[in-house]
Amino acid sequence: MNRASLSTSSRTAAGIGYGMAAGAIWGLVFLAPALLHGFTPLELTTGRYTAYGAIALALLAPRWRAATDALGRREWLGLAGLGLVGNVVYFVLLSSAVQLGGIAITSLVVGFLPVTVTVIGSRDHGAVPLRRLLPSIVLCIAGAVCIGWQALLPSGHATGTRALLGLLCACGALAAWTWYAVSNSRWLARLHDVSAHDWSLLTGVVTGALALALVPFALLGDTACHASGDWLRFGGISAALALLASITGNALWNRMSRLLPLTLVGQMILFETLFALIYGFVWEHRPPTTLEALAFVLLVAGVITCVLAHGEAVDPIGAES
Structure with missing residues (x-):
């Protein structure tokens, strides 16, 4: 193995490790609407992202000028778009989907993200041709169908109009996160003077400002009476x-x-979907059904076949900083 191949292989392994860790953390997000079912999706969104903005601003404050020197009007507008669509809109729709249809059906729809992002990404310069990704896409779809079949079986959680509304909200969340994943990756590929961590914190600051502006609407839209606890x-x-x-x-x-x-x-x-389902099983105090276990196998196989499709040298997007 030559030096270039080793470098590419190491970057791929490290990237997959980061992706698994992010998925394990993000899977917890699906539990929040169930834990706070008495609050509206807009309240959940404003609470999460106001806190996100405050923490991000505190971390950036000591080096604000250095972190923002390379940003112009275009970059700030890009951050606003990522914050609005990828954070605020996405989480409102995701929370609505979980509360209306349940964790399983929401995980199913969000599980299609690898398919939508991969298809769009296959048009990028230097990307692996779509024909080489077909086995992975087919496995992902098969896994998502298994989860969907299980989720749509009578369970007493949601029926009729409520289930349909939950499904529509989940589809909206899918569209929002697909746009975010593609746009964020392309921004990171273009920005060589801004670290990935600073870009994340700047997204948080902008999202926090958006969430803060929505607080009055969130409070007015909640007619429930909540105790101090x-x-x-x-x-x-x-x-x-x-x-x-x-x-x-x-x-x-x-x-x-x-x-x-x-x-x-x-x-x-996919790792977000897998971990979300695992946390859902723990929350519901039950093991996965046969269909859900089969879905696990198919989704993991989809990731493995995609990794193998990238086995030959492929130029990664951007450079780590």
Whole structure:
């Protein structure tokens, strides 16, 4: 193995490790709407991202000028778009989907992210041709179908209009995160003077400002009466999501995005789905069914075949900083 191949192999292995870690953290996000079912999706979103913005601003404050010197109007608008679509809109829709349809059906739809991102990424310069990714895509779809078949079986969680609305919200979350994953990877590929960690924190600052502006609407839209203990729980979970999912998870994801091509970045999203389902089983105190276990096998096989398709030297997008 020559030196170039070893370098590419090491970058791929490190990128996959970052992707798995981000997925393990992000899978926890699916539990939050179930833990805080008494609060509206907009309240959950404003709580999480206001905390995210505050933590990100505190971390960036000592070196704000250095972190923002390379940013112009275009970059700030890009951050606003990522924050609005990839964070605010996505989490409102995801929370609505979990509360209306359950964790399983939401995980199913979000499980299609590797397919949508991979198909879009296959058009990028230097990407692995789509025909080489077909086995992986087919396995991913088969796994998602298994989860969907199981999720749509009568379970008493959601029926009729409620289940349909949950499915539509999950589809909207899928569209939002597909756009975010593609756009964020391309921004990171263009920005050579901004570290992946700083880009994540800057996204947090902008998202926090957006969330703060939505707080009055969130409070006006909630007609329920919450005890002080409920608000303490809300604040604790919001802060935990901000620190773990938004700060740590996003930093890991951005580092991964600079090590892997976009077609492989799309496959890494599968780990979020897998961990979300595992956490869901623990929350529901039950083992996976036969269909769910089969889905696990198919989704993991999809990731492995995608990694093998990238076995030959492929130029990763951007450079780690």
